[in-house]
Amino acid sequence: MSLNEQDLEFEQDDSAEVLYERMSWVVDKGQEPMRIDKWLVGRIENASRNKVQIAIDNARVLVNGKQVSANHKIKPGEEIIVYSDKEVHGEEIVPEPMPLNIVFEDDDILIIHKRVGLVVHPASGNPNGTLINGVAHYLLQQNKDLTAETLPRFGLVHRIDKNTSGLMVLAKTPKAASSLAKQFFDHSIHRQYVALVWGDVAEDEGTIEAHVGRHQRFRKIFDAYPDGEIGKEAITHYKVLERFGYVTLIQCELETGRTHQIRVHMKSIGHPLFNDELYGGDRIVKGTVFTKYKQFVENCFALCPRHALHAKTLGFIHPTTGKKVEFNSEIPEDMSSVIEKWRKYVKFKSINND
Structure with missing residues (x-):
């Protein structure tokens, strides 16, 4: 199957979890x-x-x-x-060798820990070098009797942004794709993210309910619409994991999966993701004007040169066994290093203020 114009639009926007x-x-x-x-x-x-x-x-x-x-x-x-049929014919994808962090695999599904910077699917501007190119090569290597032309269909039922790390599920059969797509539609997929956001989040936990749709002026980004007249329904539950005064480590659980949902929702309540260039997190949002603090933040940006968001947990009903399965992943080094840096900064500041 070839990508249609709607698919290309999503790909060019590095869309997050999107029900196709x-x-x-x-x-x-x-x-x-x-x-x-x-x-x-x-x-x-x-x-x-x-x-x-x-x-x-x-x-x-x-x-x-x-x-x-x-x-x-x-x-x-x-x-x-x-x-939309997200299954991809082997002859339409050029198999390319690349390192893949496969967390789990059986005859129906692949669970992959996607690294930062990897585009999920070929599209205009990204014809190769994507996760799907790597998966095609991997499947061919697993079965020497296959060729690019006879490669079984496999497909995506959701995506995560190019610069978001974490877990994704790929379907290896039409039956698996249909089962997983329906679970995403029913909002029964269990997805937890870890994010570092600017500011001291007031409540220990809460829920953000605001439609997410394209920004009315800047069509390359998305915006939150609390009145619900624009965009699609979006619900994000969040919980504070650790406070650092100037930034907060939170856990987000998605009830829906709209494009850039966590990034847009957190910005809408005044807490953009740390170093999120699209939504205002790539500057000092909270803190002092002192040069040392500014240098500290810039060092953090250099350590984690992307928005600080990781898809940590993914759970669903297995398409064939009917049993609930859940997978977890570790926060990658760039994010964990910045978290530890803030932890030490706050501790040092506290000691000096005592």
């Missing part, structure tokens, strides 16, 4: 009963009956959040969602 919803409709009140495959063919450009039926069989078409058969008769008021 392709199209959605609510059936009109006056709609007569009709087979869903026939109804969709009339609404999706260049769609054939066969392609629509394949999508339905692979659970990429949901009615009111549930899988249906091709002969399902649509009814007024039903919500119909068609997912």
